[in-house]
Amino acid sequence: MANSSPTLTAAPHSAPPHAYDAGLLVLRLVLGLTIAAHGSQKLFGWFDGGGIDGTGQFFSSLGYPSGRTMAVIAGLSESLGGLGLVLGLLTPLAGAAVAGTMINVVWIEKGHGLVGGYEFPLLILAGAAALALAGPGRFAVDRMLPFLRAHRLLHGGAALALAAVFALSTLLLRN
Numbered sequence: 001m002a003n004s005s006p007t008l009t010a011a012p013h014s015a016p017p018h019a020y021d022a023g024l025l026v027l028r029l030v031l032g033l034t035i036a037a038h039g040s041q042k043l044f045g046w047f048d049g050g051g052i053d054g055t056g057q058f059f060s061s062l063g064y065p066s067g068r069t070m071a072v073i074a075g076l077s078e079s080l081g082g083l084g085l086v087l088g089l090l091t092p093l094a095g096a097a098v099a100g101t102m103i104n105v106v107w108i109e110k111g112h113g114l115v116g117g118y119e120f121p122l123l124i125l126a127g128a129a130a131l132a133l134a135g136p137g138r139f140a141v142d143r144m145l146p147f148l149r150a151h152r153l154l155h156g157g158a159a160l161a162l163a164a165v166f167a168l169s170t171l172l173l174r175n
Contacts (some may be wrong), residue, residue: 008130024138027130056070065174081093097123102125103171132156
């Protein structure tokens with residue numbers, strides 16, 4: 001009796017699975033290290049950053065209540081989210097932490113227009129959301145965690161929805 005189940009074959013021009021994994025690794029490393037550096041500016045003043053006090057004053061000037069607390073939240077979201085992306089650790093949550101912060105940045109920068117305004121945070125937002133949805137690829141710590149070994153689109157979608165709720169709530173708190 002012939003096998004009646006359809007066989008899946010790769011499209012003639014599709015990349016092999018390891019190529020996708022390598023591409024996701026490159027995206028995770030560049031995006032994660034970039035945003036972790038921005039977080040360290042806020043938390044520690046590294047890379048000519050303002051530290052918690054300077055960033056807190058800046059956030060207060062933008063109308064955020066308790067600017068110092070918001071600086072800590074943004075700094076931790078960027079630093080821990082970025083490092084999570086680098087390692088491929090809890091990738092849906094790491095991507096959502098970065099995306100949620102970038103929603104606020106895009107909103108604040110929208111008055112400056114796309115070029116010279118919000119194009120960089122929008123690119124980071126899109127990359128973080130893509131990683132949250134697609135997963136970290138094969139070269140990631142998540143592959144060792146039983147509940148995230150097989151990345152589920154639902155995990156990424158739920159994490160991004162939660163990030164959007166928190167980001168929009170934060171924007172509503174502004175004066």
